[in-house]
Amino acid sequence: MLPKSPLARMFIYGAIAVAILLPITLSIDWFPEQGSASAHKIDTLYDVLLIASVPIFVLVMTVAIYSVIRFRARPDDMRDGPPIHGNARLEVAWVTIPFLLVTGLAIYAWITLNDIETKKKGEMLVHVYGRQFEWSYAYQGPHRRLIQSNELYLPVDKPVKFLIRTHDVIHSFWVPDFRLKSDAVPGITTNWRTTPTRLGIHDVVCAELCGPGHSLMRGTVHVVTDRTFTAWLAKLGGAATSTAAAPGGAATPAAGKQVFAANGCASCHTLAAAGASGKVGPDLDRVVQDAAKYAKGRPAADYIRQSIVSPNAFVVPGFPRGTMPQTFGQQLSPQQIDALVKFLIASGGGGGGKKK
Numbered sequence: 001m002l003p004k005s006p007l008a009r010m011f012i013y014g015a016i017a018v019a020i021l022l023p024i025t026l027s028i029d030w031f032p033e034q035g036s037a038s039a040h041k042i043d044t045l046y047d048v049l050l051i052a053s054v055p056i057f058v059l060v061m062t063v064a065i066y067s068v069i070r071f072r073a074r075p076d077d078m079r080d081g082p083p084i085h086g087n088a089r090l091e092v093a094w095v096t097i098p099f100l101l102v103t104g105l106a107i108y109a110w111i112t113l114n115d116i117e118t119k120k121k122g123e124m125l126v127h128v129y130g131r132q133f134e135w136s137y138a139y140q141g142p143h144r145r146l147i148q149s150n151e152l153y154l155p156v157d158k159p160v161k162f163l164i165r166t167h168d169v170i171h172s173f174w175v176p177d178f179r180l181k182s183d184a185v186p187g188i189t190t191n192w193r194t195t196p197t198r199l200g201i202h203d204v205v206c207a208e209l210c211g212p213g214h215s216l217m218r219g220t221v222h223v224v225t226d227r228t229f230t231a232w233l234a235k236l237g238g239a240a241t242s243t244a245a246a247p248g249g250a251a252t253p254a255a256g257k258q259v260f261a262a263n264g265c266a267s268c269h270t271l272a273a274a275g276a277s278g279k280v281g282p283d284l285d286r287v288v289q290d291a292a293k294y295a296k297g298r299p300a301a302d303y304i305r306q307s308i309v310s311p312n313a314f315v316v317p318g319f320p321r322g323t324m325p326q327t328f329g330q331q332l333s334p335q336q337i338d339a340l341v342k343f344l345i346a347s348g349g350g351g352g353g354k355k356k
């Protein structure tokens with residue numbers, strides 16, 4: 001039945017393997033649901049890469065496996081086979097074919113990326129900030145004022161350009177449903193463009209190992225209708241000017257609670273009064289209770305302030321140095337720090353503000 005020539009046999013086995021494997025790989029659901037205008041381009045690119053690589057993989061494996069079985073040495077057969085050296089035609093072929101294939105795929109990928117990254121008409125700028133271990137955002141408000149936000153809302157079907165920065169180490173801003181990710185690199189602003197097309201909530205993930213809280217550095221993006229977005233932004237813009245959490249606001253415990261919430265403290269710390277249950281840093285309910293002990297004779301507020309602005313001055317036993325970002329002293333205004341200290345003391349360490 002099968003032809004005698006090894007080459008013809010390998011070809012038949014290879015063709016059968018491709019016919020089985022290719023439909024299987026293409027039918028696997030590799031990606032989450034498409035959430036942006038460019039998602040299908042990325043998915044198609046991936047499918048093309050699969051179509052190109054499955055036959056190459058099969059070719060290499062068929063030749064290797066077939067040769068191992070068919071040309072293996074029998075017992076007592078000590079012959080070494082004929083010496084072979086150099087086959088110019090074969091060498092030219094196996095350099096040229098992969099070269100053309102890889103070059104073609106690279107050009108295709110470059111065209112796709114270039115297409116996704118072209119400037120779109122009426123695109124909205126959204127600033128993205130990475131910090132150990134949370135994402136925050138800022139929108140362009142009226143009079144070139146930036147409106148800060150802890151949440152990411154985007155209007156559906158509107159092109160967005162993200163400007164991505166980091167306050168500390170390298171992070172990577174990734175929205176799997178949108179199919180693109182970009183590193184946030186200290187000292188530079190990276191960017192990527194997208195047009196969200198699917199209403200709903202999508203994951204935001206940090207895709208660069210950035211410290212002990214890396215796996216917790218997650219968030220969501222809400223893709224909403226244009227009206228909802230405008231209302232949300234207006235409310236946020238109004239809130240940012242009226243609340244005491246603003247840099248120049250009054251230093252009250254209530255304002256401190258907002259500072260706590262707005263700066264991602266909850267992603268690393270547990271604090272009942274803020275409904276926070278982070279595990280990366282010390283449990284603040286306990287730290288506040290122990291503040292008098294840690295303060296070593298100073299007022300407890302001084303110790304708490306020091307822990308915010310220069311966290312390495314005293315590290316709670318059991319936690320590595322340098323876990324807490326060193327940058328809050330510059331990021332927060334003096335009023336915000338005062339408010340935060342007041343809030344922490346008022347929290348009393350343990351929810352209801354009652355000490356035992």
Ligand code: CUA
Pocket residue numbers: 130131132133170171172206207208209210211213214215217
């Ligand atoms: Cu930020 Cu991982």
